[in-house]
Amino acid sequence: MSESDNDSSIVKDFLIESYENLDRLDRELVGLEKNPEDRDALASVFRTIHTIKGTCGFLGFNKLEAVAHVGENLLTRLRDRQLTLTPEITTALLNMVDAVRQMLGEIEKDGKEGERDDSVLIATLTRLQQVPAAAAAVPQAANEVAEPLPPNIGDILQQTAGVTVAEIRLATEKQREGDPRRLGEILVEHGAIRPADVVDALRIQQSNRVAAAPASDSTIRVDVGLLDKVMNLVGELVLARNQVLQFANRMKDTGFLAASQRLNLITTELQAGVMKTRMQPIGNIWSQFPRTVRDVALGCGKEVRIEMEGKETELDKTIIEAIKDPLTHLVRNSVDHGIELPEVRVKAGKDRVGRLILRAFHEGGQVIIEIGDDGAGLNVERIRKKAVERAVITAEQATRMSEREIFNLIFLPGFSTAEKVSNVSGRGVGMDVVKTNVEKIGGTVDVQSTMGQGTTVRVRIPLTLAIIPALIVTCSGERYAIPQVNLLELVRLKAEEVGKGIELVHGAPVYRLRGRLLPLVYLNRELSLTADAKLSAESNGAVNIVVLQADERQFGLVVDQINDTEEIVVKPLRKQLKTVKIFAGSSIMGDGRVALILDVLGVAQHAGVVAETRDQAVADKAPEEAVATDADKQTFLLFAGPGGSRMAIPLSSLARLEEFPVAKVEMSGSQWVTQYRGNILPLIRLDVVLARSSERLALETPPRPDAGPIQVLVLNHEGRTFGLVVERILDIVEDRAEVRSAANRPAVLYDVIIGNRVTELLDIPAILRIADVSALRSSPVASIAEVAN
């Protein structure tokens, strides 16, 4: 080729187009396998391969052409109904697509095809071409040379470059005589046309053939780097706009106000427009999943049908890229581990063909992607066992974890429930990487599963990362931004309402929001700030509550002042400040000052609203426990006893932690009991046990029906199972508990220092004795217990 820069730009166009074509081929081939009679699809596959072959022959990529050529021949047989599509043929064709893709990669890198040996692939493709003897109809030689797809390059050259019919005939003659070159090349050699004419003609030919492809005239390709830059500039513009708006409101100049309002509108629209340029439908990454599913399913002998809902759901490009690998992994996982073998499915009364459902939709400013299968589901007990075996959690932790928490263990590093590691899962990304990657972009992963019915993994991700709407609040003189996503509603209590509006549950403030108790979190306390005395005086003791949603829990955040909602540009915090989990980032406000963005989940965890903190702490601690070989250390369950006193028992004596609604508590004489796993579980009330014997009788009353659920420690002692009713579970800690002093109450073994605080270590046998003595008077449960003793 003579014109080298022209050439390189052709190669670039060729690469981009070919990549797109290859992606389409993947999809079409898989579609074709399901429906081999689809002539249109077959014709389209054929055209695509033909185009690639044609162009690379012209550009001199001989190896590539050779591979594409045998593939094309095979497709010719299929098109002419001399062969029918079998999975073997599909696999071979897909392998060809992969080979072509790899070669394109090489070309992109260094302009050469690379040192590949495709003889095996070519041999396979050639072998598959062998038409079974009965159906054989000898293909015409002409069919091989001049493709019957009109308009061919000769026709186009006649029209555009003024080549005569005679010249073309001469050239085709030559080809028939065995000249391996393409028509265009021969014509160029003869001086009939210029190379540029051939390029133009090829373009026309291509655009004719790919007429079905999206209107290429109305779209342009833009460098992503440029888009990112524009996006950043728009971010800055949003900041500047915010500043101008604040000035405008202060200046009270109508002209300026009007101008700034126009600026406001235009900025908003520009922002939306730029954001849109970066949006891509999730279908773009889903489109490769049919191929993935097919390959994996074939590899492990399964039959899987993939269904997609909400392909058009749009996401920011960076997010699309970030979730591509995690989603692929989840899809592979579902097919490999989730869906059972056909025989197993039939035996279980299910359809032979497994169903894999991909679903994407918007919900509350977030995008939810679900990957569901109708397979075997997760086995809770197996995960529990595995987790204990692998020392991910201790046996004690395992017993008190809910099903959902157990499921989510599969996201911990080094955790695979696969019986054996297959070549599909267990290579590359694991579930922990899925979780980390999703969390990196501010998303969450959750897994739900029903034994025998299937598993659904739910990925929740933000729409975009750069600009978010947020509520600005003030606390102790500083402003904080709360992402609108987490915001449910705002409540303002006037000073006279505060007294009866905010109640205390054993010291923990709550607010009755439409009949339900909403735990309150004071932002200044969480941030260890001092309350702004001046401000609270100004607000006359009124209380502002921001009702927030964190991971399915709601809580009220009490702030000094609620300012306004604003679009903010999120700037990440420095690595070293990221340890402060309570902040998600920072942003520059209209007045040029920096404000911190609250991480609502982080606040909730910090305040203990979300149980995950505890589990997190446990999970964090687990490896440490494994390392700490100090035999002196013991693990204690810390809880609050009657009157909020801090108490502990060794974790080893604990069977489970339970929470019962008061309605489940029944009376057996004066003894509280509940039905628990098919048995009657006596509930020993710590407040009764610890009371002076003279006062016990007065305390032995049924629970108040309006009381909240009771927290129960289920304990095993010398073969007896009983429940100990406590106020509140605090934590699980590991400590030496060295410093001891004699106890001052009968049921307490001694006072120890755990976690730098004095804690009463309970004497379980003593509690049982006291409880039995007091229960003996009337309770039949106690007498059963006596027998057991």
Add this chain to the structure above:
Amino acid sequence: MAHTSQFCTFYLDKLLFGVELKGVQEVIRSLEMTKVPLAPAVVSGLINLRGQIVTAVDLRRRLELEPSPPGALPMNVVVRSDDGSVSLLVDEIGDVVEVEETTFEPPPETLRGSVRNMILGVHKLNGRLMHVLDIEKACQMVDVAEAAAAGR
């Protein structure tokens, strides 16, 4: 001719410090600062440096010096660290000095504690000593007491 290098100098509690000039992005007057609750105490806050959010480190605290007197307006020496720009808060800015390698000496053995990590040595200037600060170390936002407390 011996090797020379340029240092941006500043004062902290009457001591003269210097950081290599090529690591300094800019020096600016006191800016409004946003506090970061719950962050390590050496983090004074965040400042808005023309649209870029930069963490300010209380260098006095980092170097275990007396806290600055109330009402003092510290200057920002913005330096480039591995993890982006960081502003070091100092009392007062000095000159840019050019020093020869020969005037350099490592810190004396009697300089102990965490501060020793951050001070590479001193240059013997006319009439005074310039402490050479390790920018990367100075930008680390943990103070010793807190690191110990965090490990509880």
